[in-house]
Amino acid sequence: MAEIELKTAPADFRFPTTNQSRHCFTRYIEFHRCVAAKGEESGDCEKFAKYYRSLCPGEWVERWNEQRENGTFPGPL
């Protein structure tokens, strides 16, 4: 990897404050809702995936993935 393109989740005007927990959660939900709407293979949802991976700690993502598998995810998927 010689050149890394420097790009990350942009600042979201819906979450202007210091607390970005909701931003990370919203991006995660947006990704899964996009996949539910457009299908797994659609490339449109990749954008949301990149955003939530940038913002959310790995542990949070793992926990949510488990909760989704168990059907206990506390969010509007």
Add this chain to the structure above:
Amino acid sequence: MIVLECLFLTIAPCDAAEPWQLGSQDAATPMMQGIIDLHHDIFFFLILIFVFVSWILVRALWHFHYKKNPIPQRIVHGTTIEILWTIFPSIILMFIAIPSFALLYSMDEVVVDPAITIKAIGHQWYWTYEYSDYNSSDEQSLTFDSYTIPEDDPELGQSRLLEVDNRVVVPEKTHLRIIVTPADVPHSWAVPSLGVKCDAVPGRLNQTSISVQREGVYYGQCSEICGTNHAFMPIVVEAVPRKDYGSRVSNQLIPKTGGA
């Protein structure tokens, strides 16, 4: 030797705590420079007020000493002076408030989208850094732990209680978003030279933005009591030229994936 040390201190910027240090560490971000400038502005008025109050106090004690002035005066009010000593402090406060609010609100301004997001996750008693902008799947692409170098181990020239094994490498002059959170108890990610102190609150992601203006190595320490080794989980940020950033991160990628 002392002469050489003096020269060293004037040439090298102060990016870590120095023994008997009085002032701030040298600024490496516009935010910290703003804080230092505000401090100078306020300090000017502080000295003014200090000298004035001390002078009045000394004068009063001298001239109204009971031997020199046995009968005390019984002044009840003086309208003019009361108006003056209300108006003048208000004006001084205004002069202090204007740069202070300007700096405070400039902190929150989002001018440019950040280029990189780095997550600083506090544990008892070390930091984990995640650089996940390059992930193609949910597995972390670059995650590493940053432990302090124990007191017996540092090499010659290293700072005791400030050095870590893996530093946070960032490119200079780039807008960074740092997301701070802990995995267990509250911590706080603080680097004085960069003017950043961001609490790590369990269950919450706190965001702070910085843009390091010069290359260098910047030291900080955990700033929220988190248990017995709270004093032994420092933070070291290394700012490298933008063109070197890619290779530095890839070098860390290769040994760390599968290991961290």
